[in-house]
Amino acid sequence: MRHFETTQSDSKRGAIGQSKHHDSAIKQVCGSANYIDDNPEPAGCLHAYPVTAPFTSGIIKGVDTSKAQAIAGVKRIFSAKDVPGKIDIGPIFAGDLLLASDEIEFHHQPVLLVVADSYETARRAARLVEFDFQEQEATTDIETAIADKNWVRPPHALTRGDAQAAIAQAQHEINGEMHIGGQEHFYLEGQVAMAQPNGDGGIFVQCSTQHPTEVQHLIAKVLAQPFHFVTVEMRRMGGAFGGKETQAAPWACLAALASYHLNCAVKLRLARADDFRLTGKRHPFFNRYKVGFDEQGVIAGADIEVNGYCGYSPDLSDAIVDRAMFHADNAYYYPAAKISGHRCKVNTVSHTAFRGFGGPQGMMVAEQIVDDIAAALGKDPLTVRKANLYQQGRSTTPYHQEVEQHVLIDMIEQVEQQADYWQRKADIKAFNQTSPIIKKGLALTPVKFGISFTVQHLNQAGALVNVYSDGSIHLNHGGTEMGQGLNTKVAQVVAHAFGVELDKVGITATRTDKVPNTSPTAASSGTDLNGMAALNAANTIKARLTEFIAKHFSVEQASIRFCDNTVYHDKGELSFDELAGLAYLNRISLSSTGYYATPKIHYDREQAKGRPFFYYAHGVALAEVEVDTLTGENTVTRADILHDVGHSLNPALDIGQIEGAFVQGMGWLTTEDLVWNKQGQLASFNPATYKIPAIGDTPAEFNVSLYQSANPEASVFRSKAVGEPPFMLAISVWSAIRDAVSSVANYQCKPRLDTPATPERVLAAVQAAQAFSQADTSHSQAEPSQLNQSQHSQSLKAKKKDEEVTYE
Known part of the structure; x- marks a missing residue:
């Protein structure tokens, strides 16, 4: 069921508010839409491929390129010494090397560049380069990095009020923690660039990038030339999702470096497996929290710590962790809050932008908090969510921006009524009582997402x-x-x-x-x-x-x-x-x-105060799932979404973005499992070992509607952004899976469920719930770490005045 409504008053006459197909849609369906690798190669075009380090951390003592150079068709092998300008191409902060020369900080870090007369020859020669190296101990565990205070950038914190005092004075207190997995961008078109002399003494680069200007500037700096020396063109990308914001630059720079030296066209295209290994992902996170709340579940104070798994260099991690901190409240008011953020350095590829830019990882802790409060008090999670929403008089964020639009209250009520939340909840509880193996779960979660770059000059x-x-x-x-x-x-x-x-x-x-x-x-x-x-x-x-x-x-x-x-x-x-x-x-x-x-935006990082966002976009999702308690497998059977896009410029495109974002978010939270082995190598580097959602994973019933509301800010025709906000609607799926698992223990506990919630992790949570239900009423024999993210059982010992009350 699809609704293409819009409140644009003159939509019947003008181009705004009309459902028009994507400008490349017909070409893409017919296969005639050209991408960079489809374009005809200029005469004499050569091909480049990176040579990568075969170890995770250590020092290069020597490199033998003789076998590679002996292959017919190899034209030249470039090293860091061939770079006439800057070798560090960090987008904001130093640390991202174009080519390493001595120290290696992640497995497969690029060291050399082979240029040959064909793609196959360049790639084969790159694999024949041999290294003599002295390996060093690598750090790949985020908790080790936190303990060692190993950061790529200094910590930062947001504070409003005295969170510790508010928690101490609250009637009840719980704490928890959670590991949140990363995500591979898995764009259909991989990283690719072609550089060639432009005939006027400069260089022309075609690159699959979200940031042509940055690519232009970095190439110019690498070649020690003025910016006007480089022209970058980008017609269309076969997907990006943040993976081509900074991560496209190294390959364009390397292609340009070779073209500059050899005075001919040079193309560089990564094979899919190497694209996995050599490009950053969505940051995995490790979050911890402590909250105080009253009998109604209303939060009095929150102390939250978000820890981003950044990789070996800063890349965009400073801003990404900032955004995780900005969204650790999601849609909920914290009267007193302290939100700390750490940018943890580990020996992996440097993680980068991904749809939501840290916001989803921050929102996860907010949704875990309200679910855990509901379990502690024996309340329905939706009741606790509604009790904590931003509203008039309770509208100041932890970073001191005022939330001025309060549409979520109405949006939740619409979904609650139209999707029949309470009746379905009752029906599901009745079903679970008589179904020993298949358990159903239901969860409604909101999204409040700030729109603007947190780096002000980018707006x-x-x-x-x-x-x-x-x-x-x-x-x-x-x-x-x-x-x-x-x-x-x-x-x-x-x-x-x-x-x-x-x-x-x-x-x-x-x-x-x-x-x-x-x-x-x-x-x-x-x-x-x-x-x-x-x-x-x-x-x-x-x-x-x-x-x-x-x-x-x-x-x-x-x-x-x-x-x-x-x-x-x-x-x-x-x-x-x-x-x-x-x-x-x-x-x-x-x-x-x-x-x-963009007007109005400002943020004083020293004071941790300001208005980093021009406005907020909102959404509500209700997800229903089924969980097989014997295998841990889960299925999303229905999703109901109401999303706020202001006055929609193009309802069809907006609904497509909402549907795609939700399914991509499902993948992040359920199937897409990034795994590094003990040697620091990425083990999940192809579609056989890394599973994105397929068409069969789409909810059988998928209802998407657009909320009737103009943007109160003067955006273009009062529309709202739709790219990232709906991604977080998929948190409802994770929450629904926890709800289903909780039914195994008669909803008396919500076992820990790190993400992605793979069948193995869901099965472990089911077993923890079963252990809880089999324990005595005090749960004294149960393993605390199995029963709750907080390493306490969900029979939480909550404070009520001077007494300890155990919630069964």
């Missing part, structure tokens, strides 16, 4: 709009199209501004020589930023045209309207095509750049 965008004399429109902006429909939405904005059909707007590849100094397409802000920049450019041209019409036809500007491919005024009308031609003949400029910078 800006540019665009270029040209109107040609025949009335056709050329659009170029700084965002990148990775399948999310950004180009289509921005084109709709431009078409709407001029009152023309969408097919009159042509979209061209993102290029650094058309729109400079762009921000990455990330943080769910692609449409917010680039749509506003394009609207600014279109409105500039439209203002010129309006002034021209008023003067040329002697009419009032207020009477001029652009709609239905026509321009109307007091004395008549003319087609937009006619107007464009007439304006050209009268020497009216029909080209404009546009610019936008």
Whole structure:
């Protein structure tokens, strides 16, 4: 069941609010959409492949390339000594080396670059390079890094009020911990770049990247050249999800390095297994908490620690852990809070951006807290969730931003009633009482997700709009199209501004020589930023045209309207095509750049106070699951989602993003298990050992609706971001699995369930629940670590005045 509603008042006439297909959809379905590896290779194009270290931590004592160089077709092998400029390409902080020269800090770290006349030859030669090395002890365990205070960046904390005092004075207190697994991006198009001399003394690079400007700047720095020496182009990506925000840069830099030295085109494409090994993932986290609350489950104070498993270098980990901290409240008000964040250094590839950018890992602790409070008090988790929601008078976040929009209360009530939460909950409890093996679970979880880059200067965008004399429109902006429909939405904005059909707007590849100094397409802000920049450019041209019409036809500007491919005024009308031609003949400029910078946002990191987000996007998901208690296997049988996208620019694309995000989130929390062996090698490096959701994993009943609500902030046509926020709706699946497992012990405990909740982990939780139910009423014989994330049984010894009360 799908609902494509929108409250855009003029959606019947304009391009905004209409369900239009993705601009590349037909080409993608037909197989004619070109990606970088599909493009014809220039004459004499060579191929490059990295040589990687065969150990995890240690010192290189020598390298023997003789066997590789002896292979016919090998042209050259590059090392760090061949880099004329910077070797460190850290996006914000130093530490990310293009090529290692002596010290190795993760298994498969790139050391050399083989260039040959074919892809197969380059890859085969790269495997023949031999190393002499002295291996050192590696750290791959996050708890060891925490104990040793081994950080890639210093710790940071948010505080509001006295959390410890609030917890101590509360009626009840619990604590807990949880390991949260990472996630492989698994984009369909792997990392790839092609560099070639541009004929004018510079270099032209085509790269599958979310951040063309950063790639441009880093290549220039590596080659010790000014930025204008490099032009980067990106037309479309076969997926990214954050994995091509910073992680595309090394391969583009290496291809450019080889092209620069050899004066010819060079392509570098990673094989899938090496793409797994050589690129960062979603950060695994280890979270701990302690909370105090009253008899109704209302939180009085929270002390939360989030620990990001960052890998060997900073990459974007500082901002990612910050965002995990910002979202450790999710939708819940903490009257007093301390939220600490650690950026833990371990000997793995450096982890990086992924859809949600740390937010999902922070939200997990908030949802664990409310579930555990509900279990401690014998209440339904939804009751506890509703009692703790942000609302008027309880609206200040731990980072001191005010939550000004309180739509979640209404959204939860809608889902609660329309999806029949309470009746289904009762039916499931009755089913579980008579079903010894299959147990059902139900959970409703909310999402409150902040929209903006937490690095303030990234909240800006540019665009270029040209109107040609025949009335056709050329659009170029700084965002990148990775399948999310950004180009289509921005084109709709431009078409709407001029009152023309969408097919009159042509979209061209993102290029650094058309729109400079762009921000990455990330943080769910692609449409917010680039749509506003394009609207600014279109409105500039439209203002010129309006002034021209008023003067040329002697009419009032207020009477001029652009709609239905026509321009109307007091004395008549003319087609937009006619107007464009007439304006050209009268020497009216029909080209404009546009610019936008997000207003209102600021954050003082020293004070840990500010407004890091322009607004919040919201969502509610109700998930129903079945768990096989003999095997630990689980199935999502139904999902009901209500998501807040403001005034939807394109309901079809928005619903597609919501559906895709939810299923991708299910994968993160249930099947996608990243495993490193004791030697520090990634063991899950291909589809045979790493399982993403398939079409059969999609809920059999999948209901998605858009919430009717305009963005209270002045975003582009009052829409809201939709890329990242719905990803966290899948937390409802994890919570529902815990609910099903809890039924094994008659809902008296919620055993620890680290993620991903693979069958093995679910089975362990089932066994812990069974052990709980078989123990005596005091649970004194049960293993505490099996019974609760807090390493206490869920018969929690809660404080009530001076007495200890045990909740059975």
